[in-house]
Amino acid sequence: MISSIDTDSILRFPVLVGDIGGTNARFAILVDSYAEPKQFPILQTADFATIDEAIQSAVLDHTSIQPRSAVLAIAGPVDGDEIDLTNCPWVVKPKQMMQTLGLEDITVLNDFEAQALAVASLESEYLEKIGGGTGEPNGSRVVLGPGTGLGVAGLIRTRQTWVPVPGEGGHVDFGPRTTRDFEIFPHIERINGRISAEQLLCGRGLQNIYRAVCTANGVTPDLLSPAEITGAALDGSSKEASETLQLFVVYLGRLAGDFALTFIAHGGIYLAGGIVQRIIPALKDASFRAAFEDKAPHEDIMKTIPIYVITHPLAALSGLSAYARTPSRFGVPTEGRRWRKGA
Numbered sequence: 577m578i579s580s581i582d583t584d585s586i587l588r589f590p591v592l593v594g595d596i597g598g599t600n601a602r603f604a605i606l607v608d609s610y611a612e613p614k615q616f617p618i619l620q621t622a623d624f625a626t627i628d629e630a631i632q633s634a635v636l637d638h639t640s641i642q643p644r645s646a647v648l649a650i651a652g653p654v655d656g657d658e659i660d661l662t663n664c665p666w667v668v669k670p671k672q673m674m675q676t677l678g679l680e681d682i683t684v685l686n687d688f689e690a691q692a693l694a695v696a697s698l699e700s701e702y703l704e705k706i707g708g709g710t711g712e713p714n715g716s717r718v719v720l721g722p723g724t725g726l727g728v729a730g731l732i733r734t735r736q737t738w739v740p741v742p743g744e745g746g747h748v749d750f751g752p753r754t755t756r757d758f759e760i761f762p763h764i765e766r767i768n769g770r771i772s773a774e775q776l777l778c779g780r781g782l783q784n785i786y787r788a789v790c791t792a793n794g795v796t797p798d799l800l801s802p803a804e805i806t807g808a809a810l811d812g813s814s815k816e817a818s819e820t821l822q823l824f825v826v827y828l829g830r831l832a833g834d835f836a837l838t839f840i841a842h843g844g845i846y847l848a849g850g851i852v853q854r855i856i857p858a859l860k861d862a863s864f865r866a867a868f869e870d871k872a873p874h875e876d877i878m879k880t881i882p883i884y885v886i887t888h889p890l891a892a893l894s895g896l897s898a899y900a901r902t903p904s905r906f907g908v909p910t911e912g913r914r915w916r917k918g919a
């Protein structure tokens with residue numbers, strides 16, 4: 577019987593850890609509790625028909641180590657024995673994976689829980705601080721990651737353990753505030769009539785803001801990908817791209833401030849994913865922290881809360897590895913998300 581906070585949590589080594597996103601999947605094997613993870617090259621989910629095939633040919637065929645356990649983080653809700661990924665056709669079928677891949681024990685978590693586990697365990701060398709504030713070591717933390725979508729998770733400390741709080745915070749409503757916002761927002765694409773934070777704060781969000789800025793200015797958009805937009809903003813070659821990045825940073829600051837208030841996150845706000853790592857100079861602009869702190873009547877609290885960009889290239893894998901080594905350090909409920917041979 578598996579209890580809701582798993583007391584029988586020890587994982588048998590070797591442990592396969594995997595961070596499976598919409599576009600990329602990253603895997604590593606932990607041979608024992610002390611060894612550094614053995615990493616495998618990042619693979620594109622589109623290159624493999626199934627996750628079983630990907631693990632077999634990109635991991636198991638390249639090592640003599642046979643993992644006994646697996647901890648996998650996926651972008652999508654973990655419900656039932658067949659788990660669909662949100663932005664990818666793979667279906668995770670733990671019972672089948674035990675047979676095809678020789679695993680005895682499989683735990684499936686949400687990708688932002690994995691980011692939260694990373695926040696609880698990363699060394700300071702992988703954190704770049706943006707502005708002031710001093711984190712309280714045991715204070716609540718929030719991780720926000722604009723990537724293919726927008727992920728949000730909380731992390732709270734209770735009874736000597738870190739408890740990740742997964743959620744769907746990327747889908748909260750996001751409204752205009754400044755005069756300029758009111759000019760731009762009518763041109764932002766809506767989903768069922770509404771603008772959620774994810775419509776603005778992810779790769780697609782950069783494109784949405786850019787197109788809306790171009791429409792508001794009466795110019796034809798000529799930059800296509802999120803990378804082109806941030807590239808043209810950072811090298812100053814496009815006025816609309818520059819404004820897009822400024823707005824992106826301000827909107828991210830506002831939303832981060834809202835979640836900091838929600839959790840009273842004295843432990844800090846942690847920004848995850850590939851986009852923030854690429855726009856650190858823009859996040860260092862005073863407008864980002866100003867938007868974060870602009871939360872009357874709580875500006876004084878906001879000033880004390882630190883913000884960090886996670887610079888670790890494989891942060892989620894590092895969080896999963898920390899969990900696999902000592903699951904009891906973390907309050908991760910595994911009921912309905914852990915499959916064991918013979919259980």
Ligand SMILES: Nc1ncnc2c1ncn2[C@@H]1O[C@H](COP(=O)(O)OP(=O)(O)OP(=O)(O)O)[C@@H](O)[C@H]1O
Binds near residue numbers: 725802849851
């Ligand atoms: N230089 C860049 N500037 C802005 N956005 C970028 C840049 N390079 C890539 N992107 C966008 O970042 C998003 C992917 O984010 P990220 O690299 O964090 O991946 P992810 O969401 O973790 O991916 P996966 O779903 O595969 O895990 C895509 O929308 C992509 O277009």
